[in-house]
Amino acid sequence: MSWAEVQTRSELYRGQTVRNVTNISRRRYRQGAGKNRRPGTDRIMQHDKILDESDGIKVKVDSAALSNQRQAPTDFSNIYSKDLLPASGGEEVTKEFLQELLNVLLGYICKTNQRSTKVLDYHHPHQLKEGLEGFTLQLTDQPETLEQILVDCRDTLKYGVNSGHPRFFNQLSSGLDLIGLAGEWLTSTANCNMFTYEVSPVFILMEEVLLKKMQDIVGWSKDEGDGLFCPGGSISNLYSILVARYHFYPEVKTRGMRALPRLALFTSEHSHYSIKKSAAVLGFGSENVIVVKCDERGKMIPVELESSIIAAEEKDLVPFYVNATAGTTVYGAFDPLDAIADICHRHDLWMHVDAAWGGGLLMSDRHRMKLKGIERAWSVTWNPHKMMGVPLQCSVILIKKRGLLQECNELGAEYLFQRDKPYDVSYDTGDKSIQCGRHVDVFKFWLMWKAKGSQGFGSQVNKCLENAEYLYDELQRRAGFELVFEHKPEHSNVCFWYIPPSLRVLPPGPERDAKLHHVAPRIKHRMMEKGSTLVGYQPFGDKVNFFRCVFSNPATQQEDVDFLLNEICQLGENL
Amino acid sequence: MSWAEVQTRSELYRGQTVRNVTNISRRRYRQGAGKNRRPGTDRIMQHDKILDESDGIKVKVDSAALSNQRQAPTDFSNIYSKDLLPASGGEEVTKEFLQELLNVLLGYICKTNQRSTKVLDYHHPHQLKEGLEGFTLQLTDQPETLEQILVDCRDTLKYGVNSGHPRFFNQLSSGLDLIGLAGEWLTSTANCNMFTYEVSPVFILMEEVLLKKMQDIVGWSKDEGDGLFCPGGSISNLYSILVARYHFYPEVKTRGMRALPRLALFTSEHSHYSIKKSAAVLGFGSENVIVVKCDERGKMIPVELESSIIAAEEKDLVPFYVNATAGTTVYGAFDPLDAIADICHRHDLWMHVDAAWGGGLLMSDRHRMKLKGIERAWSVTWNPHKMMGVPLQCSVILIKKRGLLQECNELGAEYLFQRDKPYDVSYDTGDKSIQCGRHVDVFKFWLMWKAKGSQGFGSQVNKCLENAEYLYDELQRRAGFELVFEHKPEHSNVCFWYIPPSLRVLPPGPERDAKLHHVAPRIKHRMMEKGSTLVGYQPFGDKVNFFRCVFSNPATQQEDVDFLLNEICQLGENL
Structure with a gap:
């Protein structure tokens, strides 16, 4: 159907004062509750319904407001995605579609914050796959109407888990920060890519501002510090090992691991599994990750670290990297960073601090002393999407020695990183990354700050x-x-x-x-x-x-x- | 200021019929144009202003509609993020804040689609860093008002690059798909993490549906096929090498690259630089990536591939992996996949197809024959965020042999992947990944489909x-x-x-x-x-x-x- 036809149909509504009340699916994304519920969920469903109906009133008022301009609310049951922008004349329908989406999302946001709402409405995989109340995951050759799209949006939220609910204690990242959310909505609207200043000038500079801020808070001097926003803490930890390896053995970039001695990495038994996983990925082999004992609180025991280093050397391994954890995943323990830094200094080892979870405590005057010694680290992982409540994904790798990240990873693809640009190309930070395109993770964090x-x-x-x-x-x-x-x-x-x-x-x-x-x-x-x-x-x-x-x-x-x-x-x- | 105080101030407005017109900053995020423009940009600025004013009228109508409920629009100059949800009584201000944000984003979306709008409003890094018309990137200890936050949102969009503009031809990913955008807004509202079915039931199943769909389109049988959504095509390509290495040498996971022979990878001179970069990251060394010659159209020459393989073997390298490109970055060339598959078959090599850019052509009956032979690949990279117009990031690695991805990467962290869960834990796909937390990239794609x-x-x-x-x-x-x-x-x-x-x-x-x-x-x-x-x-x-x-x-x-x-x-x- 063309946009012209949509307008014709829209004209038809103008004479109607009451819309067809039997059009049940039309209202599903507004009113939510359907029939054929699973036994045992009635009470919550009833509650859902009440909430939805009160939402519905709000929505109706808004729609009535819109109808001052258009006489009747848009009937999305005859409109398809191709009628939205960039379709000629698609502005109005785009505005109304996104307005309806906002109403669905607002309903969810408000409910998530209500303690009487369930944290989750559990279904087994086979139940969701079979389809529940018309919600089917299957995809077809033919397009669905925008009405169905809005229904699907509502159902997707309904069968998901409310990680923003005040009673969700399941994961290190939780909550729904509204400013962070606004930042994500804008980020996806801008739909930019972090490789060059040319296409992401504002976001590239925001990344620089935030990285400097975080380096300053870690305690590095003005002359030190480099970094990148990464897709999660595991990748940030991977960068720390990658850059450490390059620092000691720059020939690895061209010649590979076979040109190097048998290297050993050290991390505590309570540390995150990404250290071992990254060591496997990077070609060290997981058996060359030496697991250091912890005390009963989950903190690495420094003397155990030092004896592990010596024992490894005796077995002809070459120690080069120590990961200390600031905030372990299970116990929330902080390794004794100063003592570990002393050992790293004595043995000339790269000291990384995985503060993915604990980094947030640096923001608190009351708690930041728990990370004392982090300023001596050569690299730091810090995930603002955990303790600082930034929406997923938002993780940072900080590297103390400037330039190393670029040298380690640059390949200088000329279609992207031309040298004859009209600006200072040191702002084209994309070649520091092991990615090419990189999602803008910085804006929501900047906006929250x-x-x-x-x-x-x-x-x-x-x-x-x-x-x-x-x-x-x-x-x-x-x-x-x-x-x-x-x-x-x-x-x-x-x-x-x-x-x-x-x-x-x-x-x-x-x-x-x-x-x-x-x-x-x-x-x-x-x-x-x-x-x-x-x-x-x-x-x-x-x-x-x-x-x-x-x-x-x-x-x-x-x-x-x-x-x-x-x-x-x-x-x-x-x- | 507490929410109670906000309401009190809000009461004050109710007697006012006209808002204070001298409150210029209050309206900046609505009306956009300020003073002190750079010379030479006046014409466009003037145009901006006209657009903004016409947007402004629309906004005023909406605000008037809202004021039917609240008498006067909210004055955000006295409200802070702490007054939003989850603050007690924060529902109304949250709704109004997100409504205002929507108005800002809608204004941008409509302008992006107008050809008379600039694609970019260029400023040099030092200009943006110094601050333009009150837009400062610097962060402070004190919170800013929600009004300032909305102004910052508007300015961020203003100084960015409109990659959705019909005249942006700069990158492989461009455009702004409104359904994809709706999907991203919902994704960030749900703020879920892809590690387990427990916390992302719907998204985990959607990933399964999409991966199967894509494997089917590639041409793999029902018994074949595995995969993951990854943060970009470079990481997808990295997975292909990682899994290929594990397939031939599973001992690499524990023992590392030193336990393996000197392995060689093959890719064309027109292929993406991520093959070489990933080889460096994974410890092969970039010099062991053999670059194969292309014809004048940028297609790999099969006889050159075969002679390179034989030459490498003569130098005691062990060939194991060939990357064929379906849609090169610069020329858009398609390597002859069937001929390359024949060679891979003869030499027992892993055949990867980097269809990050060209994969989208599989969706077209008219063009899919250009990828003939892709069904013979052992792994495929395909970025829906390129030719299919899905918002960034959306990239997929497909692996033909089922189970390999899991075996290659699993470490079985028990705090996340418990075996004693009440559902089929094969749906906990997080341990297939080299990440731990993983952003939900599937929903926008599912919704667009x-x-x-x-x-x-x-x-x-x-x-x-x-x-x-x-x-x-x-x-x-x-x-x-x-x-x-x-x-x-x-x-x-x-x-x-x-x-x-x-x-x-x-x-x-x-x-x-x-x-x-x-x-x-x-x-x-x-x-x-x-x-x-x-x-x-x-x-x-x-x-x-x-x-x-x-x-x-x-x-x-x-x-x-x-x-x-x-x-x-x-x-x-x-x-």
Whole structure:
């Protein structure tokens, strides 16, 4: 159908005062609730419906407002994507389509922030694949109407997981920062690519500003510091090893690993698996990653590091790289950075700090001393998409020695990085990267910094850590909970077991452990089915499955901590 | 300021019928034009202003509509990000803030689609860093108001490059697909992470659907095929080498490259630089990437490939991997895939096809035969963010042999990939990846497919190639242009020189070439200053700087092709 025809149909509406009320699918993306719900979900569905209806009123008012200009709201059931811009005359329909989308997204955003909304509406893979209430994932040759597209948008959100919900404790990244969201919407509207200043002048300069800011906060001098925004912390850690290798053995770039001695990397048993994975990818081999022991709080033991280095040398390995973790994934532990820096200095090793999770604490005057010594690192990973609440993806690799990143990775493709441009081509940073095209991850972060100031990030971090302390206190106060380690949390991770009444009579030991191992998965299973909250669990070393609760969402309050603990008790008391 | 105070201020407005007209900064994000423009940009600025004012009227109508509910539009000059959700009572201000943002973005989207708008408003790095008309990139400790945030959003768009403009021919990815944009807005609102089904059930299944769809289109059987969405084509190409290496030498994962023979990779001189870059990253060394000669159209010469393989073996290298390109970056050439597959089969080599740019042609019945033989590849890179117009980033690596990707990369971190989950954990695809967290790149693509159908993508591709053919015809028809190679374009790349009148009197040869080399950069420089259109140039091999025009934006029409050629003539005639 051409746009001219759409307008003709639109004319038809102008004489109508009431739209066809039997057009149910037309309103699905506004009103949400359908029929044929799964048994057992009625209560929540009912709630959904109420919320949706109240949203619906708001939407109707907005639509009525639009209709002052167009007489009747657009009927998207006859309009297709080809009628949107750049189609000739597509401006109005584009505005109305994005307005309707905004209404759907606003409805979701408001609901996500309501505690009475479910965190998730769980379905098994086969259920979603078979299609639920007309929501089908399958793709066809023929186009669907914009109405169906809006319905699909609504359904996609409905069957997803609300990682922005105040009671989502499952992952290190959570929350939904509205300024960050605005930044992402603008980023995708600009649809730019980070390779050159020529096509992304503003974003390239924002990257420079943010990298300098972060280097300054880490504590490097004005003459030091380089970096890049990367697609996630694992890739940032990969860069640290890549650049370290090039620093000691620049011939690797042309001649490969076979020209080098057998190199060894060191990282703690509590560190992130991306160190080992990157070592495999880069051709070191995972067996050349030496795992260093930690103390009971998950911190690397410096003497263990030094003896591991010496032992490796005795086996004819050549140590060159140490990863220290500032905020481990499970315990939230901070390795003793100064002591590790001393060892690296003595043995002339590259010191990397993986502060993907802990870096955010640098923003807080109260907590930044936990990363003391980070200024001595040669490279740092820091993920603003974790503790600082920036929407995914937003990760940074910082390299102390300027120029190394460029030398290590540049190949100088002339179709992209011409030298005869009319500006200073040192701003064409794309050849520092192992990517070619690179998504703009900086803008949302820049905008959040503008909106909060450094201070705002600091307060946000403090609040998350207060929640962790509150949980720690509550776990000690309440019956039926045991801490995995007996120390006030350093970061916002709190690790604990729930001991159901039936196990409380057993003494600690292998028999109780065998049973306890199944408790967290069973509670989690029930939690997912109920959808009321979400928290992670895992075994670690010789410790059976325990819960790990993490706080990075500023929406979370103490009442949510109480809710989580009550929920665990209720779901687990008969186990 | 608390939300209560905001409401109090809001009350104050209710008695006012006209808002304070001296509040200039308040309206900057709506009306755009300020004072103190740079000399020489007045005409465009004037035009901007007109557009902004007409936008302004629309905005005022919308705001008036909102004010039916709230009496007066919100004054964001007293509201901060902390007043937005999750702040208690933050719903209304959140809705109004995102509504205002939508108005800013809609204004940009409509202008981008207007040919009278500039493609870019060029400023040198130092100008943008110094700050223009109050737009400063610097970040402070204190928060800014939401009004300033909206002003910053508007300014960020203003000083950026409109890659969605119908006259932007500079990069392989261009255009602004409105459904893709809607998909990105939803993706960032959902803010999910692709590691597990547990936290991204819908997106994980959509990835499965799309990967199967693409494998089917490539021509693999139902029993074959695996893959992942990756952050860009370079990383997808890196995966192909990584998995190929693991396929032949699984011990590399634990023991590293030193346990392997000296391996050789083969790729054409016209192929993308990411093959060489990835070989350096993965520890092969760039000197072990053997560059195979191409014919005059940029296609790999199969006999050259085979003789290179034999020559490498004679030097004790072990060939294992061949990259064939389907759609080279500069010429848009398609390597002869069937002939290359025959050679790979004879020598038992991994055959990868880098169809990052050319993959889109598989969607067109008219053009898909150009990739004949791709079904014989062991892996394929295909970037929907290029020829299919999906917003950045959207790239896919497809691997024919199922399970290899998982085996190659899995490390089984138990805090993420527990085996005792209540669902089929084969849907936890995160351990296939070299990332840990992974951005959701699939949804926008899924939504576009729903909205266009396979057919819609086919028509879009056909149209871009028709534009290329039109340009090719025009270049032959018009005086002063020379083609870089004398063949009808296979893809949408068209490479040509503009010969200014002063050079037309010179015979082809070194003297003319030396002068011609400076023509494209100078025209491009003038083009950037004027901001009317944007096209790329580069030298290649023994060929001096030439223009490369590429079509991937469905908004581009033949009139834009004419405009480009007229503009080049006008900007270059006195050179």
